[in-house]
Amino acid sequence: QVRLQQWGAGLLKPSEALSLTCAVYGESLSGYYWSWIRQTPGKGLEWIGKINHGESSDYNPSLKSRLMMSVDMSKNQFSLKLISVTTADTAVYYCARGPYRGLRGFDIWGQGTVVIVSS
Amino acid sequence: DIVLTQSPGTLSLSPGERATLSCRASESVSSSDLAWYQQRPGQAPRLLIYGASNRATGIPDRFSGSGSGTDFTLTISRLEPEDFAVYSCQQFVYSPCTFGGGTRVEIK
Numbered sequence: 001q002v003r004l005q006q007w008g009a010g011l012l013k014p015s016e017a018l019s020l021t022c023a024v025y026g027e028s029l030s031g032y033y034w035s036w037i038r039q040t041p042g043k044g045l046e047w048i049g050k051i052n053h054g055e056s057s058d059y060n061p062s063l064k065s066r067l068m069m070s071v072d073m074s075k076n077q078f079s080l081k082l083i084s085v086t087t088a089d090t091a092v093y094y095c096a097r098g099p100y101r102g103l104r105g106f107d108i109w110g111q112g113t114v115v116i117v118s119s
Numbered sequence: 120d121i122v123l124t125q126s127p128g129t130l131s132l133s134p135g136e137r138a139t140l141s142c143r144a145s146e147s148v149s150s151s152d153l154a155w156y157q158q159r160p161g162q163a164p165r166l167l168i169y170g171a172s173n174r175a176t177g178i179p180d181r182f183s184g185s186g187s188g189t190d191f192t193l194t195i196s197r198l199e200p201e202d203f204a205v206y207s208c209q210q211f212v213y214s215p216c217t218f219g220g221g222t223r224v225e226i227k
Contacts, residue, residue, distance in 0.1 A: 045164065045207060045218040060215040094163055104211040105154035107175055109163035 002026040006095045006110035012117045018082040022095030022110055029053040029076055032100045036069070036080045038091040039112075046091075050099075051078055085117045121145050121210050123219035131227040138195040140222045142208035147188050152211040155184055155193045158221075159204045167206075168193065198224070 008020035022034070029052070036048040049059035051069040059067050063082065071078045082089060093113045096106035122145040132138055142153070150171035156164040166175040168184035171191060181196040195202055203226050208219040 044220050045209075047216045047218070058214050062215075096163075099211055099216075103169050103175075104152055105166045105169035105175070105209070106156075106164070107166045107169075109165070112163050 002097065002108050004095050004097065004108055004110035006093075006113055008093075008113055008115070010114055010116060012085055012115065014086050014117060014119055015084055016117075018085050018089060018093075018115055018117075019079065020093055020095070020113055020115075021077055021079045023075070023077045024097075025076075027097075029071055029073060029078065032097055034071070034078045035096045035098060035106060037094045037096055037106065039094070040091045048080065048082075048093075087117050089115065090117045091115060120215060120217050121148065121212055123208050123210055123217060125206075125208060125219040125222045127222060128220075129223045129225060131225050132198055133227045134198050134200055136198050138193075138198055138202070138224055140193040140195075140206050140224075142186075142191040142193070142219050144189045144191075144210060146212075148191070148210045148212050150187055153184075153186070153191050154209045154211070156207045156209065157202075157204050158207065159201075164207065195224075 003025045006022040033050040033052045035050040039045050051057040057069050066083045068081045095110040097108040098106040124143045126141045153171040155168040157167050158164045167178050172184045183194045185192050205221045205223050207221045
């Protein structure tokens, strides 16, 4: 059974960098895109970006200038780094599997990480 | 970006009733590029439907999806207590993929 477990700092000050990691269990990173999505009460669900095992990535243009995603094949993990955070980046952040060939959707999700940006 | 508008915002129904949720896109969406999710309080979203009408693994057959072009529908044939939640649609026509604002299905 495929499972995603995510972690990272939950409380940040403005201008700091947000770093999250998602470990994949029960499946190799190969053959899929792996995505990050965030959710706020005001804006709802927002796709942040995706990356595959070859580090081919695609980012939401609204975040692209501050965003970097990476993979660590040896640990079967992928990560997100968002720099220069503001209060607008306060959200629940999720990692997820997808989209991939045959399924344009996110079919496996991490448990979510609450990130609060406050001075 | 493609904007997805869901209606109604809230649907008040009783267990056993039929729920019909709408998702309208600002431009045409290929059926292969439309998905639906369920989200219960405090939980991550759960994929229900992909490709507009294909149930994801383990999803009961009381959930069905239909539609094409700019108008898509999620139907829950008979509401079970665990179905009272928020439902969101999503499109993958081109990047960035976007989500609708959600429909809350609440107990009447």
